[in-house]
Amino acid sequence: MKKLLLSFFVLLASFLLIGVFTARQTLQSVPLPPSEKRAEAVSLKKKESFTILLLGTDEREGDRGRTDTIVLASVSEKSIQLLSIPRDTRTAIPGHSGQTKINHAYSYGGTALTVKTVEEFLNVPVDYFIKVNMQGFTELIDQIGGVTIYNEFAFESDGKAFPKGSVVLHGDDALKYVRMRYEDPNGDFGRQKRQQAVMRALLDKAVELEHFDDILSAVRNHVQTNLMASSLIYLQKNYKEARADIKVLSIEGTGKNIDGTYFYSISKEEQQRLSALFHQHLGMTDETPLKKGNLH
Numbered sequence: 001m002k003k004l005l006l007s008f009f010v011l012l013a014s015f016l017l018i019g020v021f022t023a024r025q026t027l028q029s030v031p032l033p034p035s036e037k038r039a040e041a042v043s044l045k046k047k048e049s050f051t052i053l054l055l056g057t058d059e060r061e062g063d064r065g066r067t068d069t070i071v072l073a074s075v076s077e078k079s080i081q082l083l084s085i086p087r088d089t090r091t092a093i094p095g096h097s098g099q100t101k102i103n104h105a106y107s108y109g110g111t112a113l114t115v116k117t118v119e120e121f122l123n124v125p126v127d128y129f130i131k132v133n134m135q136g137f138t139e140l141i142d143q144i145g146g147v148t149i150y151n152e153f154a155f156e157s158d159g160k161a162f163p164k165g166s167v168v169l170h171g172d173d174a175l176k177y178v179r180m181r182y183e184d185p186n187g188d189f190g191r192q193k194r195q196q197a198v199m200r201a202l203l204d205k206a207v208e209l210e211h212f213d214d215i216l217s218a219v220r221n222h223v224q225t226n227l228m229a230s231s232l233i234y235l236q237k238n239y240k241e242a243r244a245d246i247k248v249l250s251i252e253g254t255g256k257n258i259d260g261t262y263f264y265s266i267s268k269e270e271q272q273r274l275s276a277l278f279h280q281h282l283g284m285t286d287e288t289p290l291k292k293g294n295l296h
């Protein structure tokens with residue numbers, strides 16, 4: 001079991017895939033309506049290429065929250081493609097007028113609307129999702145006794161000071177560390193980098209521990225997915241070679257203040273470029289039945 005879990009960590013190279021392992025143990029499966037972007041459901045048993053949307057949410061008591069992290073991954077037998085979509089990306093949200101930040105979709109309509117919004121934004125089907133509440137990671141970090149990271153510059157977040165250099169983070173402080181973005185010269189991209197550093201440190205420490213399954217139980221109540229146990233078995237069996245070839249895509253845009261609100265604006269040409277890359281990786285051709293998206 002431990003070997004299976006660790007290979008999945010490598011497989012999709014994202015901290016949100018901790019959710020896959022938790023779901024593997026608890027089977028907290030949440031249904032998702034079939035994608036309108038596909039004529040028929042994808043088959044992992046047949047080794048077909050697929051997509052999975054990785055969502056990191058910041059939910060608090062009495063508040064559904066918003067998605068802090070949105071990563072779309074496409075997976076083939078031989079390779080993985082990852083795209084991190086900035087939470088401030090300006091786009092249309094199905095069923096709502098005008099355009100707003102893409103992470104508002106979750107507060108408007110939860111996971112289903114977030115999936116729909118990403119599908120329309122890139123004109124790409126979303127076959128699976130994994131949603132992890134960031135609060136689960138604070139419990140996990142406490143469970144393993146904290147993590148050590150290198151902080152690139154000194155800052156303060158929610159009353160906690162983080163000096164430059166080596167810092168040991170425990171649960172609540174780790175969450176404060178990854179949440180900060182306004183003092184970061186790189187904004188949301190800087191925060192994403194800090195999130196990745198913390199999760200890398202968490203993974204490095206967690207894989208050394210013997211009772212890995214027990215540790216993952218700390219976050220099982222914070223994970224939702226539409227992946228079933230059988231799907232995870234086929235992932236391990238049919239897609240394990242993909243871990244040797246992981247490509248991270250970049251999304252080019254421009255930061256803009258519109259009516260006093262910051263947005264990350266993506267051109268239609270950039271949307272089409274990214275859409276084409278996903279279509280190519282998924283093996284979708286001009287003949288593949290695909291509903292046209294809302295590229296603006």
